[in-house]
Amino acid sequence: MERHVAAGDIRLCTTTTGDPADPTVLLVMGLGLSYDWWREDFCDALAGRGLHVVRFDNxxxxxxxxxxGPGISPWGFLTRRARPVYTLGDMADDAAAVIDAHGGTAHVVGASLGAMVAQEVAIRHPGRTLSLTSIMGRPGDGRTGKVSWRRVPDFLRPPAADPVEDMVRSFRRIGSVSRTAEDDEDVRTTMRRAAGREATVPHDGQGGGRQLAACVAERDRTADLRALTMPALVVHGDADTVIRPSGGRATAAAVPGAELLELPGMGHDLARATWPAVIDGIARTVGRSSRTRA
Structure with missing residues (x-):
């Protein structure tokens, strides 16, 4: 069942899986994607590890x-210049409001842009963050985790006539070498479900552009990551061309005691073949939290 949480003037749509008495894991999704992209099977598997899973739409x-308001122009993307309507820090404060509404503390897990938001949650709200898992992220230093030039056209192409099949093709370009027909069908199912949910609220279709502007305008979080004290896991694929593996390595190097899990053949996606390693890693990181054990 969905529940809306207030974060100032923002209302955030949330849903949960598992027993609320278990440790809470907050999942933060990436650029332009609703909580549906944390697939239900993935959430069920986390719940099966004794975790209370909270998802929300950014x-x-x-x-x-x-x-x-405006998103970002092609020129702004290419030159890495943006005047965002809001920042990743604002999005992190949204996530903190969701945590407050679900017990006050959580193990924070983010993917792609969600990883950058998750890092900001840990930095800005350390008392709410029991552990940090950064998947396909970077520290914002402007040097590491840059997009491969051959992926730049993916950000600049106009909307496709068939957005569902276009998304399938996009994940085939940027995704893991292990992607299967089942992963393709996941995309189709999730795209249709997400579009149906979003159609029920007023929007101008530019939300992804505004999120991208916030990402392009990100700050260097390296120094603040070095001050974190909670357990941390950094997951990255060695075949990621959207946020190259140097971003994951730099994030892990910045956070004291962080575990780096670099998966062979993983691209910029969460193909089903990567789930066992990712879920094991999240559960392992939750277990490292002394506050959870207490």
Whole structure:
């Protein structure tokens, strides 16, 4: 069942899986994607490890509040210059409000842009963050985790006539070498479900552009990551061309005691073949939290 949580003027659509008495894991999704992209099977597997899973739509996607204002132009993307309507820090404060509404503390897990938001949650709200798992992320230093030039056209292409099959093709380009027909069908199912949910709220169709502007305008978090004290896991694929593996390595090097899990053949996706390693890693990191054990 969905529940809306207020974060100032923003209303965030949330849903949960598992027993609320178990340790809470907050999942933060990436650029322009609703909570549906944390697949239900994935969440069920985490719940099976004794975890209470909370998903939510970031601002500007799904059934959360959609804002107005410009996103980012192609030139702004190419030159890495943006005037965002909001920042990754604002998105992290949204996530903190979700944590407050679900017990006050959580193990925070983010993927892609969600990894950068998760890092900001840990930095800005350390008392709420029991552990940090950063998947396909980077520290924002401007040097590591840059997009491969051959992936730049993916960010600049106009909308496709068939967005569902276009997304299947996109994940085939950027995804893991282990992607299967089942992964393709996951994309089709999730795209249709996400589109149906988003169609129920007013929006201008530019939310992804505003999130991208926030990502392009990210700050260097390296120094603040060095001050973190909670357990941390960094997951990255060695075949990622959207946020190259140097981003994961730099993140792990910055966070004291962080575990780096670099998966062979993993691209910029969560193909089903990667789930066992990722889920094991999240559960292992939760177990490292002294506050959870206490």
């Amino acid at each position: 601002r500007d996607v799904g059934r959360s509040t959609h804002l107005t």
